[in-house]
Amino acid sequence: MNRTVVVLNGPNLNLLGLREPEIYGRETLDDIRAAVTTRAQSHGVTVDFRQSNDEGELITWIQAARTAAAGIIINAGGYTHTSVAILDALLASSLPVIEVHLSNIYRREEYRHHSYISRAATGVICGLGAHGYELAIDAMAKILDSRKTK
Numbered sequence: 001m002n003r004t005v006v007v008l009n010g011p012n013l014n015l016l017g018l019r020e021p022e023i024y025g026r027e028t029l030d031d032i033r034a035a036v037t038t039r040a041q042s043h044g045v046t047v048d049f050r051q052s053n054d055e056g057e058l059i060t061w062i063q064a065a066r067t068a069a070a071g072i073i074i075n076a077g078g079y080t081h082t083s084v085a086i087l088d089a090l091l092a093s094s095l096p097v098i099e100v101h102l103s104n105i106y107r108r109e110e111y112r113h114h115s116y117i118s119r120a121a122t123g124v125i126c127g128l129g130a131h132g133y134e135l136a137i138d139a140m141a142k143i144l145d146s147r148k149t150k
Helices: 029-042 055-068 077-081 084-093 131-148
Strands: 004-009 046-051 071-075 097-101 123-126
Touching (some): 004 055, 029 046, 055 071, 055 084, 071 084, 097 131, 123 131
Parallel strands (some): 097 123
């Protein structure tokens, strides 16, 4: 069974560690990639970890995941609150989706309280910083394991 999980990161996440560390933490995206890869290996999961500031590129990667991956973990950054197109791509993928946010979007500005991505998500993890990505890997591995036994 395919156990590849695509981990997608949206705009400005390439600036982690530099951009508003009081909100997003001091860990870089490379630090998160390393932690996610290690956690995934412990579950027998392969990770395809990517970042783009371009909405269209994220959509292309989601569409490609339909046939290349078993699940998607996504931190869509600001596109979370604006992109119906990313939502549509996630719904069309027919894959389990876990939405991740470093900060607690419900303790922030009002416009951040709405997530288009959540409609496609099996689950949402927010407010736990970089550790949320590792928890998303744990959850996705459990989802994939449950499908194996059916």
